[in-house]
Amino acid sequence: MRICLLGDTHGNIDEGMKNITYNLSKRLMKRHDVLVLNPLDFASASFWRQLREFKPDIIHYIPGPSLRSFILMKLISYFTKHSVKHRPRLVMSTPLPQLSKFSMQVISKIKAKPDVMLVQSKKHLEIFQKLGFNVHLFPLYGVDTEKFIPVDNKRKKELRARYGFNEDTFVLLHVGHIKSGRNILSLTSLEGRDSIHLVIVGSTSTDVEKKVYTELKKAGSTVITEYIPHIEELYQLSDCYIFPTMSKNNSIVVPLSVLEAMSCNLPVITTKFGALPEIFVSGDGLFFIEREEEIYKALETIREKGITVKTREKVLLYSWENIVKRLEDVYEELLHY
Structure with a gap:
C-alpha cells in the first residue's frame, strides 16, 4: 500500500500526537510505501506537489480533529479527485478532539466526511455516529514494549x-x-x-x-x-x-x-x-x-x-x-x- 500520514514528526518526539505519527510511520514503512506530511504545511506548494506525485491509496489524518482538519481533508478530497487517477481512501482519528458545537454544525454542512473515523473513546463514537459518520472504535495509541521494559x-x-x-x-x-x-x-x-x-x-x-x-x-x-x-x-x-x-x-x-x-x-x-x-x-x-x-x-x-x-x-x-x-x-x- 501507498500510505500518506498527515501528522508532525519534526523536532523531538516528546509529545503525544508526534509520538503516534512517528511510531505508526516507523512500523508501516517496513511493509509499505509511506509519505509523512505535516498538515501545518498545507499552504505550501510542496505539500500538494508531494501528495500528487506520491499517489496514495490511503490518506490518514492523525492529530485533532479540529474544524481546520475537516476543511483540509475536504480540500484534499477535492484535490486528489482531480489530480490522481484513483481516489484514495480518507481516514481520520481522534486523539485530541477540539470541536465546538459550532464546528460540528459546520462540519455537517460542508459534508467533510472521511471514509472512516477511527475514534479512541466511546464518547466520541457516539458523537460521530450521530453526525452520520462511518465510525470504528480503534486504539490509535500504543507503546514500544521493547524500549519501555522493567529493570532489576x-x-x-x-x-x-x-x-x-x-x-x-x-x-x-x-x-x-x-x-x-x-x-x-x-x-x-x-x-x-x-x-x-x-x-x-x-x-x-x-x-x-x-x-x-x-x-x-x-x-x-x-x-x-x-x-x-x-x-x-x-x-x-x-x-x-x-x-x-x-x-x-x-x-x-x-x-x-x-x-x-x-x-x-x-x-x-x-x-x-x-x-x-x-x-x-x-x-x-x-x-x-x-x-x-x-x-x-x-x-x-x-x-x-x-x-x-x-x-x-x-x-x-x-x-x-x-x-x-x-x-x-x-x-x-x-x-x-
Missing part, C-alpha cells in the same frame, strides 16, 4: 546514580507538559513527605508555564525541561508513576506516558482520564482516583502493603506492533470495500 534493582541503582537521585528516595514521576492544566501543582504537597521526591519531565514541544515551573522548583521537586533521548530510563529509576490530570484538553484521550509507565511495570496512580477506564481495569498496581486526597492513600498502599505489580501485563496488548497490524487491516478493508 541493580540497574535501577545505576540509573539513580547517573541521574543524581538518592537510593532511599521514593521517586514519584510525571512526564508531560509543564502547565497548570496538567494539575501537577497539586502534587507539591507530597514533596518530602515520607521521603517522596517528585520528578517532572516536561515536553520540549510545548512552552513551559513559568509560574508552574517556579512553584515546582520552590517545593523542592526536580523539573527537567531539556529533551531526554532515553526517557525510558526515567521510568526505570522511578518507584511510581502519577497522572493527576483532570481537564480533558490537556492530554490526548489515552495518555501515552501512562502506557509507557505500565510497560516498565511501575505502579500507576491516575485519574479516570479520557478512555483509560474503558481499556484498563484497576488492580495489580493500577490505581484509579477521582479526588486528589486519594493519591496519598494509594501511595500508602503501594509502599506499605507490598502489592504485586502487573501493570506491564495489562498494556502488552497495546504494543505498537499490534496496533499497526490492526491498522493495516482497516486500510485493507477500505481498499477492498
Whole structure:
C-alpha cells in the first residue's frame, strides 16, 4: 500500500500526537510505501506537489480533529479527485478532539466526511455516529514494549546514580507538559513527605508555564525541561508513576506516558482520564482516583502493603506492533470495500 500520514514528526518526539505519527510511520514503512506530511504545511506548494506525485491509496489524518482538519481533508478530497487517477481512501482519528458545537454544525454542512473515523473513546463514537459518520472504535495509541521494559534493582541503582537521585528516595514521576492544566501543582504537597521526591519531565514541544515551573522548583521537586533521548530510563529509576490530570484538553484521550509507565511495570496512580477506564481495569498496581486526597492513600498502599505489580501485563496488548497490524487491516478493508 501507498500510505500518506498527515501528522508532525519534526523536532523531538516528546509529545503525544508526534509520538503516534512517528511510531505508526516507523512500523508501516517496513511493509509499505509511506509519505509523512505535516498538515501545518498545507499552504505550501510542496505539500500538494508531494501528495500528487506520491499517489496514495490511503490518506490518514492523525492529530485533532479540529474544524481546520475537516476543511483540509475536504480540500484534499477535492484535490486528489482531480489530480490522481484513483481516489484514495480518507481516514481520520481522534486523539485530541477540539470541536465546538459550532464546528460540528459546520462540519455537517460542508459534508467533510472521511471514509472512516477511527475514534479512541466511546464518547466520541457516539458523537460521530450521530453526525452520520462511518465510525470504528480503534486504539490509535500504543507503546514500544521493547524500549519501555522493567529493570532489576541493580540497574535501577545505576540509573539513580547517573541521574543524581538518592537510593532511599521514593521517586514519584510525571512526564508531560509543564502547565497548570496538567494539575501537577497539586502534587507539591507530597514533596518530602515520607521521603517522596517528585520528578517532572516536561515536553520540549510545548512552552513551559513559568509560574508552574517556579512553584515546582520552590517545593523542592526536580523539573527537567531539556529533551531526554532515553526517557525510558526515567521510568526505570522511578518507584511510581502519577497522572493527576483532570481537564480533558490537556492530554490526548489515552495518555501515552501512562502506557509507557505500565510497560516498565511501575505502579500507576491516575485519574479516570479520557478512555483509560474503558481499556484498563484497576488492580495489580493500577490505581484509579477521582479526588486528589486519594493519591496519598494509594501511595500508602503501594509502599506499605507490598502489592504485586502487573501493570506491564495489562498494556502488552497495546504494543505498537499490534496496533499497526490492526491498522493495516482497516486500510485493507477500505481498499477492498
